[in-house]
Amino acid sequence: MSHVTRHSIDTTRYAKCVEVSKRIRWDTDRDVIRGRQFDFGKTFLPDGLSKVARLPFLGAEDRRLYSQVQGRTYANMFALVERFIGAKALEVSRSHWLGDQVALEALVRLTDEELKHQEMFRRLETMMAPGMPTGYRFVPQPNDVAQAVLAASTWAVLALVFDIELFSQAHYRSSIEGQSQIDPLWKDVFLFHWKEESQHAIVDEMEWLREDERLDAAQRDQAVGELIGLVGAVDGIVQVQAEADAQYFTQAAGRAFDGAQTQAIHRAMLEAYRWQYIVSGVQDPRFLEVLGSMINAEQAARINAALAPIVGTLH
Numbered sequence: 322m323s324h325v326t327r328h329s330i331d332t333t334r335y336a337k338c339v340e341v342s343k344r345i346r347w348d349t350d351r352d353v354i355r356g357r358q359f360d361f362g363k364t365f366l367p368d369g370l371s372k373v374a375r376l377p378f379l380g381a382e383d384r385r386l387y388s389q390v391q392g393r394t395y396a397n398m399f400a401l402v403e404r405f406i407g408a409k410a411l412e413v414s415r416s417h418w419l420g421d422q423v424a425l426e427a428l429v430r431l432t433d434e435e436l437k438h439q440e441m442f443r444r445l446e447t448m449m450a451p452g453m454p455t456g457y458r459f460v461p462q463p464n465d466v467a468q469a470v471l472a473a474s475t476w477a478v479l480a481l482v483f484d485i486e487l488f489s490q491a492h493y494r495s496s497i498e499g500q501s502q503i504d505p506l507w508k509d510v511f512l513f514h515w516k517e518e519s520q521h522a523i524v525d526e527m528e529w530l531r532e533d534e535r536l537d538a539a540q541r542d543q544a545v546g547e548l549i550g551l552v553g554a555v556d557g558i559v560q561v562q563a564e565a566d567a568q569y570f571t572q573a574a575g576r577a578f579d580g581a582q583t584q585a586i587h588r589a590m591l592e593a594y595r596w597q598y599i600v601s602g603v604q605d606p607r608f609l610e611v612l613g614s615m616i617n618a619e620q621a622a623r624i625n626a627a628l629a630p631i632v633g634t635l636h
Contacts, residue, residue: 330420334527335427338520342430345516349441353513354448354506361385361452363504365392369495372593378582383574390457390570391593392507393449394562397459398598399489399514400442405467406482406521407435413475413528427524434517445510454573458565461558470551476536477547479529480612481555486522488602490515526611533615545620549627552599556631559598563591588634595631603628 347353359365366388368374373384410432417425450457470478493515496508536544567587571578578586602608613621 330417330424330531331527332421332423334523335421335424338427338523339423339430341520342427342434342517345520347513347516349437349444353441353509354444355509357506359449359452359506360504361389364388364502365504365507366395367495367503370395370492370593370597372589372596375589375592376582376585378585383576386574387570388503389449389453390566390573391590391597393446393453393457394459394566394594395597396442396445396449398562400439400446401461401463401466402485403435403439403442404463405470405478406485407432407439408467408471409475409478409482410435410524412471413479413532416531424527428528431521431524434521438514438517441510441514454569456572457569460561460565466554466558469554473547473551474540474544476529476532476541476544477551479525479532480544480548481551483522483525483529483611484599484602484605484608486518486525487605487608488597488599489518490522491601491605492597522607526607529611530615541615542620545616545623549624552603552627552631555599556595559594560591563587563594566590592634596635600628600632600635604632 350356362385364371364385368388371388371391373379373387376384376387379387410428414425414428414432417428446459470481493511496503496511533541564587567583567590570590571583571586612624616624
C-alpha cells in the first residue's frame, strides 16, 4: 500500500484552521491582560474545576484561597505542557516541509501560538506570586518533563497532546457555567486560551490519525503501552503537585485543620488535579471516538485498566 494513498491530507481542514487562526489571533497584553491585575478578593478557578464543594468545612475565605492555589498551579502546569506540545508540533511539521504547505502553515501557527501561551502562563505566575502567601512550590521541572514525554513514540505523544487540547476546552466550558464570580482576568484567560486550542485540537487529531496510518499492528500495540506510561507519568506529576499544594494551602489558610480535614484537603486536591489534567480529556466523547477508531478491544481494556485507579478516585 503506497504512502500517498494512505496518508491523504485533508488540505481543506488544515486551511480552515489557518483561516480561523488568522481571524481570532489575539495578543496577551492587548486582549487578555489589558493592564489589569488579579483580584485576590475573587475566585480564580471555577468550582467545577477546583472541586471545592468536596470540602464543606471551608469558609468563604478558605474556598477563595483554595481556588487561587489551584489557579497558580494551573498557570504553571500549562506553561509546562505547552513546552512539549510546541516541540512536538515542530517535529511533526517536518513531514510537511516539502509537501502540503497549508498543513505546514497550520502546524507552524500552532507552534507559534503554543509559545505565546507558554509566555502568557509564565506571566500569570509572576503576577500571582506577590499577592499570595510565601511557601508555594511548583515541583515539576518543565524541561525534564518535556524530555521524558518526547522520548515516547509520536503516536503516544500525539494522543496525550490531543487529550490536553480537549481538556483545555472542557475547562473553558467550566469557566462560563453558572458560577460566574471568578476573577475577570482569569475568565479571559480561559476564553482566549480556548479560542486557539479549539483549532489546535483539530490539527492534532489529523496528525494523530496520519501517524496511526503509518503503524503496523505491533507498533500500535507498543504505542498503546507508551500512552499508558505517559498517563501514569502525568498522574505522578499530579500526585506530587497536589501534595505540595495541599501542604501549602493548609499552612497558608491561617487556621488549624484537624486530622480528618487535612486528609480531606489532600484527597480533594488530588481528585481535582486528576480531573483537570487527565480525566476531563480522556472522558471527552471526541477523544474516545478518535482513540476507539484506532485500537482493538484488548488495547481498550488495557487503557481502561490503567485509568481505573485514577478515575475511580473521582465521584
